[in-house]
Amino acid sequence: MLSMLTGSAAAATTFYIRGGGYGHGIGMSQYGSYGYALHGKDYRWILAHYYQGTSLGMTNPGRTVRVLLADGAAAFSGASKAAGKQLLPGDTYTVRPNADGSLSILGPNGKQVAKSLPPLTVSGQGPLQLAGHGTYRGSLVFRPDGSGGVQTVEAVGLDDYVRGVIAAEMPAGWAAEALKVQAVAARTYAITTDVSGADFDVYPDTRSQMYGGVGAETPATDAAVAATRGQIVTYNGKPAVTYFFSSSGGYTENIENVWPGSTPEPWLRGVPDQYDGAGGDPYHHWGYDLSMSDAAAKLAGWVKGSLVGIQVTKHGASPRILTANVVGTKGTTSVTGTHLQQAFGLLTTYAAFTTITTLPGGGPVGAASADRPRLPSGDAGAQAVAALIPLVRSMVAGALPALHGSVFPAAGGATVAIQEQQHGSWQTVTSVQLQRDGSYQAQLPGSGTYRVVYRGIDGPAVSIS
Numbered sequence: 001m002l003s004m005l006t007g008s009a010a011a012a013t014t015f016y017i018r019g020g021g022y023g024h025g026i027g028m029s030q031y032g033s034y035g036y037a038l039h040g041k042d043y044r045w046i047l048a049h050y051y052q053g054t055s056l057g058m059t060n061p062g063r064t065v066r067v068l069l070a071d072g073a074a075a076f077s078g079a080s081k082a083a084g085k086q087l088l089p090g091d092t093y094t095v096r097p098n099a100d101g102s103l104s105i106l107g108p109n110g111k112q113v114a115k116s117l118p119p120l121t122v123s124g125q126g127p128l129q130l131a132g133h134g135t136y137r138g139s140l141v142f143r144p145d146g147s148g149g150v151q152t153v154e155a156v157g158l159d160d161y162v163r164g165v166i167a168a169e170m171p172a173g174w175a176a177e178a179l180k181v182q183a184v185a186a187r188t189y190a191i192t193t194d195v196s197g198a199d200f201d202v203y204p205d206t207r208s209q210m211y212g213g214v215g216a217e218t219p220a221t222d223a224a225v226a227a228t229r230g231q232i233v234t235y236n237g238k239p240a241v242t243y244f245f246s247s248s249g250g251y252t253e254n255i256e257n258v259w260p261g262s263t264p265e266p267w268l269r270g271v272p273d274q275y276d277g278a279g280g281d282p283y284h285h286w287g288y289d290l291s292m293s294d295a296a297a298k299l300a301g302w303v304k305g306s307l308v309g310i311q312v313t314k315h316g317a318s319p320r321i322l323t324a325n326v327v328g329t330k331g332t333t334s335v336t337g338t339h340l341q342q343a344f345g346l347l348t349t350y351a352a353f354t355t356i357t358t359l360p361g362g363g364p365v366g367a368a369s370a371d372r373p374r375l376p377s378g379d380a381g382a383q384a385v386a387a388l389i390p391l392v393r394s395m396v397a398g399a400l401p402a403l404h405g406s407v408f409p410a411a412g413g414a415t416v417a418i419q420e421q422q423h424g425s426w427q428t429v430t431s432v433q434l435q436r437d438g439s440y441q442a443q444l445p446g447s448g449t450y451r452v453v454y455r456g457i458d459g460p461a462v463s464i465s
Contacts, residue, residue: 012358012460015295015309017344019351020249021276022283024258025320026268027051027243028185030170031284032252034178035275043180047233050252051242051267056184057234061159065190066141067211068200074150075131076140079124083116089124092131095152097144118143119199121155127214135214136164143199153200154213159225161211162187166221168210169244174279179224188232188242209244235267247283248273249350251318258320258349270317283347292355298343305330309355309408310340320349327408355408356459358452362402362441401444401464407454412436414454421449421461428453 021029028050036046048054074095079087082105087093093113094106105114105122122128123139130136130152138156145151165186166172166179186209195203202208233240243255255268277284290298296307305328313334314322321337337349403418414434419426432442444450444464452459 012462013292014356014460015290015292015307016287016354016356016457017290017346017351018285018287018354018457019346019348020247020283020285020319021348021350022247023245023348024243025245025248025253025270025318025348025350026255026258027245027252028181029246029248029252029273029276030178030182030244031247031278031281032273032276033181034170034174035273035278037175037177037181038278039275041177043177043184043228046177046181047184049271050244051233051235051240052269052271054233054235054240054267056231057237057239058230059158059187059191059232059239061187061230062157063191064138064155065158065161065202066197066200067136067154067156067161067202067204068151068197069130069136069140069154069204070133070152071145071147072149073132074142074152076122076128077131078126078128078135079122079140081124082122083114083120085114087113087122087124089126093122095120095142095150097148097150101144103142103144103150134212137214141199151199158187158190159229161190163222163225164211164213164216165190165209166216166224167218168212168216171279172218172220176220176224176227179221180228182244183221183224183228184231184233185242185244187228187230188239189244191232192239192241233267235265240267241265243268247281248276248318249284249348250274250276251350253316253318253320257316257322286347288344299326300343302326302333302335302339304328304333307355310353311409312352318350319352321351322349324353354410354454354457355406356452356454356457357405357407358403358450358460358462359405360403360462360464362404401447402442403444403450403452403462403464404439404441405452405459406437406439407434407452407459408438410434410438410454412438416440416452416454416459418442418444419451419453419458420445421451426451426458 033046075092077092078089080089091108096104102117103120104112107113120142121139127135127137128140136154137160138154141153141155143151162183166182170182204211233242250273253270255262256264296303308327310324312321312324316322325332341349415431417428418430420429432440434440447465449461449463451461
């Protein structure tokens with residue numbers, strides 16, 4: 001006789017995280033931009049889509065951008081002039097700070113060839129090499145860094161700077177229109193942001209935007225810069241800050257929802273990003289499965305009693321989480337999407353959390369199972385139990401194999417598919433509706449290994465005997 005109350009596997013509960021995107025989500029999605037380009041949109045259309053209400057304007061492509069390249073030791077080559085002295089481009093020179101605040105240039109033999117008060121500027125007929133860092137256009141400007149070393153800043157023309165950004169931010173093999181989008185966005189970002197550096201404008205990394213100097217230049221990205229020479233994004237005739245990021249997960253976000261306290265900007269609003277999955281985007285959709293004990297440990301002091309799950313209470317313009325409740329058997333705790341992102345180490349706040357419990361048997365009637373999280377009581381729970389009584393009685397009478405459990409959070413009336421493992425693959429054998437409290441019960445065709453599937457999430461498997 002088959003038993004409906006026991007099985008060869010214990011109750012299984014898994015905590016699922018499903019999300020999308022990578023980066024802050026404000027402005028232009030790079031993968032999405034590539035996707036639109038592959039679908040025939042030109043760079044003007046793509047820019048206007050991500051930066052709503054904007055137009056293209058012009059700026060001086062030769063204006064100077066100051067890039068902080070390094071702090072610490074400084075050695076360079078390729079220069080022909082510094083501090084009024086002629087240098088040999090083929091030689092490598094070292095810059096040394098002096099106790100009196102001046103800087104000395106030492107030749108290959110270690111002897112001083114020039115001395116100057118800061119800033120010390122070196123230039124040449126072609127690109128300059130900064131030892132340990134790369135090759136750069138324009139000139140190099142040195143100052144004491146205040147820690148016994150030297151601060152090195154590149155002073156370079158705007159469009160030459162953009163040449164070193166595109167391939168550092170976006171694959172050079174992507175569609176030409178996507179590269180043009182990146183060129184205009186990078187150019188605009190460079191002239192509209194201020195890192196509050198007294199002697200430089202931008203960092204060479206994600207604190208501003210990635211920059212690789214001459215080493216990042218390619219024929220395709222140079223062509224994108226040339227095709228958009230001097231073009232910038234404007235709103236009401238003024239340059240608009242053009243934030244961009246890797247992947248949106250399918251929808252971008254309002255700036256004030258990502259960085260609380262930021263001024264809402266009409267061109268930095270969430271928009272659909274239907275082709276964000278282009279190019280095999282590894283960040284478009286992602287997910288993690290955790291045990292309940294691991295999930296509870298990551299949520300630390302926010303769990304009251306035993307963890308039931310997480311219920312989102314407010315989304316942004318996109319599915320990114322603004323606020324949520326950590327639900328426990330003894331109460332709830334309100335948290336922000338950022339709290340959850342940090343707790344679980346998520347790529348973004350674009351996430352959803354689902355708890356699925358699967359137990360063998362039909363489950364007790366009239367009381368909560370000892371190995372199932374106790375959900376908040378109320379009329380809905382009583383109605384769910386009452387609705388299940390006829391089914392459970394019939395299973396008891398016929399000693400039929402069964403499965404029960406819960407999904408949290410879930411709306412009553414949603415459907416879960418019941419799947420059985422058959423010959424190495426999963427086959428749907430029936431489906432049932434969730435009760436208002438998220439519980440479910442299902443009669444099974446026989447013994448075997450089963451799971452439930454809820455909205456694309458494969459629940460934990462249990463063996464029924």
